[in-house]
Amino acid sequence: MTVRNLDALFRPKSVAVIGASNREGSTGAMVWKRLIEGGFDGPVWAVNPKYDMLDGHACVGNAGDLPDAPTVAIVCTPPSTWPGIVHTLGGHGTRAAIIVGEARDDDGRADVQHTLAAARPHLLRVVGPGSLGIVTPALKAHLGAPSVTVRSGGVAWVSQSNALTNAVLGWAHARGLGFSHAVALGDEADVDAGDVLDYLASDPGTRAILLEVDSVKAARKFMSAARAAARNKPVLALRSGRSDPADALYTAAFRRAGVVRVDALDDLLDEIETLGVGRVAAGAMATLITSDRGVATLATDAFKAAGDTLAPCPPGAVDALAQALPRARPGNPLLLGSDARAEHFGTALKVLADQRSTGTAFVVHASTHSAPVEEVAQALVANQRYAYRGLLACFFGGVKRETRDALHEHGIPVHTTPQRLARAFERLVEYRLVRELLMQTPEGQPARAPEAIDAAQAQACAALSSGVTSLDGDEAARLLAHFGLRTVPDDAREDAVVDITVELRDDDNFGPVFRFTAPPEHDEARPMCVFGLPPLNPVLSDDILSNSAYAREVAPEPVLNALTSISQAVSEIREIVSLKLVLRVMKNGAAIVAPHLRLSANRTRFAIMPYPRRYEETLDWRGQRITVRPIRPEDEDAHREFVESMTPDDLRLRFFGAVGRFDHSQLARMTQIDYDREMALIATMQNDDGSIRTLGVVRAVADPDNETAEFAMAVRSDQKGKGLGRLLMERIIAYARSRGTHWLIGEALRENSAMIGLATAVGFTATRTEDPGVVGFRMALDQPEVKGEGQNDRQKGVAPAYGASRSCSGTR
Template sequence: MTVRNLEALFQPRSVVLIGEGGDLDRRILRNLLSEPFQGPVMPLMQGVSSLAAVPVYSSLEQLPAIPDLAVITQPVGHAPDWIRRLGELGTRGVMVARSVSPDCSYERSKELEQALLEAARPYMIRVVGPGSSCLSVPHLGLHASTMPVTLEPGRAALVTKSSAMAGAALQWCAEHGAGLSHVIHIGGAVDVDLGDSFDYLATDHRARAVIVYLERVRRTRKFMSALRRLARMKPVIVLKPVEVGADEIDDFVYDAAFRRAGVVRVDDLEELFSAVEILETSRPPGRDGTLGIIGNSRSLGLLAGNALRRYDNSPQRISAESSDKLAGLARDPEASDNPLDLGGDAGASEYDKALDILGGDRQVSGILAIKSPGASDDGQEVAEVIVKHAKRLRKPLLAAWGNSAGESGKAFLEDKVPAFEYPEEAVRAFSRLLQYRRSQTLLMQTPPSVPEDFTPDYEQARLILSAALTAGRDQLNEYQTQRLLSAYGIPSVETRRASDPEQAAEVAEEFDQPVVLKLMSPEVELKSQVGGVVLDLEGGAAVYAQAQAMLERLHKVSGDNAAFDGFAVQPMSRRDGAFELTVGVRPGGQFGPVIYFGHGGTETEAIADWACGMPPLNMHLAREIMQRTRIYSMLKGSGLRGGDLDAIALTMIKLAQMVIDFGSVKSLDINPLWSTRQGVLAIDAGVEVRPHPGEAADYLPIRPYPQHLTEQIELRDGRQCQLRAVLPEDGPQLNAMVERTPPEQVRMRFFQALKTLPQEMSARLTQIDYDREMALVVTEPGVAGRAKMLGIVRISADPDLEGAEYDIMLDPGVAGLGLGKMLMRRIIKYARERGVGEIYGEVLRENEAMLRINQALGFVVEVSEDDPSLMHVRLPLS
């Protein structure tokens, strides 16, 4: 469904508990009454006069107020009838606490879940559950929970599908004196799921960060779309355990999805909350770089350094200038400058000087200050120095202070300096900061739907794939594979097809060099079964003899009528020091195809050095995948031997484009892909195909940048401009346009006085998810982010596409040139093609120019029911 009516669940003014008077009802009622919830809490049960000393109502008609939220504890089979009756009354939120009975068959379970949806849909009631054990909003005093709740209001929300995880989090918070802004256990998620929860929390200012526990994902595109939107607005930390017996690739795919969504993945419950704390309190590192480590203990410093190498493999070097300055502070000037041992008697002065030096070093992206317990008695003075530097530094400063924190710990807590008991904990936390920064960089990447300067032969690829599918094949042969790679500009060994041994011999003679001969037959899964590959054959006679022998072995194994596609003849290639790599496409389950890269050759499975990412890709994203492998450092090379990193990345981008274009490509494995400094060459490859209806891009979790919307336009005054979809780089130019616009026009657009756009608002308008939003911009010619913006129109659609709200803004210099009406027509056309049911918006009554455009385009214009100063405009599209 949509985010509509979710406030009835998360901000209710009144609650009804519909149950049977049992222990479950008592527990929930006790929790509902344990905090100062401002609205009425109304138990409704038949045959029960009171529960926990609270009067009980026997019918909906007796309730003194219409409940916003209903908590139903009766068996799931009774819930649909209650939902219909509540809908008639005006209730818009329902929590179904009981799960479907485990004795129910799968079919019966689905029937019950469907009945819940069908009962809720006519009234737009939002349903959490079935089997939801906790819906808690502490700042409201709302605790609709089946488990004990003692929870202070906090700044992080928890969303989970696991009741046990919700309970563990509540217990952890109680033991550590921590709080949460929300606890949302979605249970069976028949209606409100992870995506809906993310969408709601994205705009709730009380949730400064969001914690997510999940095991499996349904509705993948909705999940990714909502998660990416949420991560653009606040830190998101995910805990997803690896399932016992799960395929290794499954976890790799989830990891790739989380990276691309801009979230941080952690490994355990303890780290989950420490990650929230450091992401909330620390400045993000501005770039990948060194963690400068200082302290009064050589041993603790070395342990921190070891932990750093374990969590982050990048070099940890400070600048030569800083190294020289720090030498005068070190206990042993000949020892390492990072970590730096200030000596056991180091006091506030030594820490102050060291922090000054490292704070000014541009190679240092964060600092860890360690103090050994009991080493000196001026811990409070040193802590004050740490706090002083933390306030002014534009990089994270962490403290590892042991068990003797005392007043120091209070100072750190009050001034929000992340402090840890052990150096290893601090290093792990810093690594999460780096991970968050890198993930946010990936989140902001918007690869074009077709890379620039790359035009695949789409028609040739389509013919190859459709021919194989029409013939009932699930794999391409060597000749088809080479032609498919060629259609996408991927260098590969020249492959010629020969229909019989005689023609194979002729082709070999034409090559005039040693060749490779391969049998092509769908009957043979492994060519080794029939000796179907022979290397280094010289001359036509040798090729003829081997081809004839291959045919005989094929007929012996598969019969005289065995399907035979011919022979593939290729020139023999010499490796000559090239790196053996593997790249390709693998099925990623619910997340669709993923692009992988790794160490290739015959031992690729044993070496197990590979990483994957989600399409679409650009050079930055492809390089990031490569950097997660061990072989990447070898490919960079420092001597004569190295790989062509750009050519490898471009190969991955082309494969990503292939799966965007053709969902029928199930998997594609290039192994080996040879790489030298001069380029790449695909030596061997295999392609699996499958029938795939519809547009491939519609099935991808991340919709590619819509390059097809780009066009050149001419304004009435003759100016040449570009119209295209918005990019994250457009933020500064959007802000510049706002600053050029008269205050009254800005007020009409944003309904408030603004001199400049807040950074969060600018990001929200330009860093969009093309699956559920679209913003078209008109700019002067030039590079995105530098070209002057002249106008922007935007729609934001409900997840179900029932409606989309629009907004538009023009530069004052283009008034009267018809740009507003043209942009509106373009966005209406786009919305109609996407299947949006209706475009709507709110326009100030005095904004006559916009209202004239609305009327000219056929919008229905009505006075807003909520505010007579606003006009509600809507245009039905279907």
């Protein structure tokens, strides 16, 4: 359940095939043949006691006879042999194994468990069993039994299905398309979809990820990995089973993670073309270029059906087109005329290049005598650089292989119908929208006084201590009132617009999830029924509310505040294991009706970690009252002011180079963090006008294994030299140690003597790096902490609230 040693699978240096064979039709023969035909240029070894040589390669009798430890081994033998083979390989130094065979019965499943036990002491990773394998075309590494030799490309394919993976690889091969990696996970006994997403998120050769899953095994890890990946590159997911009762929950989970869900395999295949070939910066607008009126009508209908928007043709473009292409009819679609020649398509791209509002360029063309497809394609290749937001093409009837390959080489995706092109673009726009949702800065809720939260906590604890496991009516209303929620009687229906039933239920996989239902409006065909993963904020609540047709009839703010407050109640009071109430939405307000809460001392963890309030601390510092706490999305404006207050030299020392102004997306990355993997503690104080000023920040970002966390720190330029850096540093060390991280590491420019001095003073060891101008730091956190002379716990930064909790048990 980590990314540890996954580089052995995706960047192997040597390979062994256990059970390699030349027996026609055997698994060992298929795997060996594909490895050799693929052209992998590292050492390869065959293991089978029946052969001395296999296709010119020496063959050894068993894994213990290998001359060196292979980076990865492909195991093609029966299940009963797996534990012994993995034990031998692990002791030899092999870091990963792909098990191609399947565990079909109880004995086979027991063998899988023994295999994992044999792998664990050596940290050897296991893919499968029942895996088609892993392909990395750039290294010519075909590790398994794919149906074809796979070309190199920019899209990664990750699937739980062998048959579907083979079908997709074959489809892409026939169209000259390739992959950065292709992964068939099999039974996911060890390596699962979350692990692979984590690896691919930072893989420079992967521009987009296409994911096919039926189910997610470790929801919390999957959500963290998917959110990290979707912040960096498009992630599209296909899940079959729309009739599955859990399907709506998967839709909500994908959207919350910034993953675009597609409805059909055809849609996913089209994205191999669009994302693997092109580099399209999809905005909301596009301009359609064609020569024929009938083609223009078909394409326009396709874009309208997909929900895409054709950009208005700006006056500047109309005048420029009239001069450059007098026989064309300016507009959108841009009609070049039935007698247009190939070079006219290139001219259109040049003219539109100066009109940025025209968006992405689409060329849809059916071959004519004056403009054959091959000549139009050459014109697009020659003028592709003018399409600043990308260029996509659709040629009815397809193109020759040489023409297709030339278009691909220049980053121009080619589709066969306007419908496929329009849907492909729709998904790019959808990715931009869900990524913006992931990066949005929510408006802050009114801060709940700690006393109010503590009072709600005390009520829950008192109920449990007296044997009460559910709160109804007035008792439930009293607890929820601490979060600003007003309760009204069921018969109070004045100005009521709709009742939304809100339920918190514990899903076996995703943990606590919300379910929101409401009746249809008038003759609307479908009632509202959507899921939401807590914690929610006003932006996420708005995304949920938008699913109801009633949203346009009410003032949104009271509803959003109520939904967010309900989420805050279950996030803060972990003893609430289930909830059911009615949110009565009125024209200008919202209240709750008939609340019911069920309590328990043990609740499943959220799939997305909520704001960790237990790390908040208020203290006196140099005669001022400051607060040290985790950063929140609402801190973006204060963080912008904090960064802008720093001198250029301080910024250079912090970011290892000259930096300019930070835009919203960069600041969102700094303030919207995944608390399950990253912590940013900020020191703040209140200005005279009541606003919050950020004085300093320290971060620790852990790898998915929680083996190592890397820290970074910045202090406001006018606060340097006052000890704030040490105060923050000691707290991030205490935080990382409390979550079980083994090592804390960091770097500083050699000229940054203040940072170097601070790091060594608090216990880091200075280390060399590959860059002589950079000093590294390293601290073992699982060693006993030694206090310096005269230092108490407060001076060491271990505040009483750290690691503590306001739960009934006193721990989290």
